[in-house]
Amino acid sequence: MSGTTMVVVITCVVFGVLYEMYKKHLEFKTKTIQHNKTSDEYSIQLKQKVDQLTERVQVLEKIVTDEGYQVQKDINNL
Template sequence: MSNGVMVIVLVSVIFGVLYEMYKKHLQFKAKTLKYNQQNDEQSNELKQQVAQLTERVQVLEKIVTDEGYQVQKDINNL
């Protein structure tokens, strides 16, 4: 009878530990998913900012390479 009780206690403890490990795994998975979603949002925002800045640089390049701008710069230098 003593062996039977020990087996029951041992099995109960093992399943209890396994259950806690599973709960921790699910919590970690939920945190990871939330973190990945936040990173995706930040990444999309950064991509939009880069696209906007690229457009602005292209406009500035057009202005600087425009002949009228160069003439105005030469006049201002005189």
């Protein structure tokens, strides 16, 4: 095998390996983007749930601090 042929073969092998590495990188990047999208959707759902629960707690706080509730509680204690 001549020197030129060896250089061509080695170059082809190196480019082949680099191409495969690049394909794997693109696959990983695609999976990462999909995972991030799923995580973002889940985060949005969690934020909505927290907002709903916060509203419910505020309503309950209004009910408990209402004077009418206290009077009813005092009547029930008698």
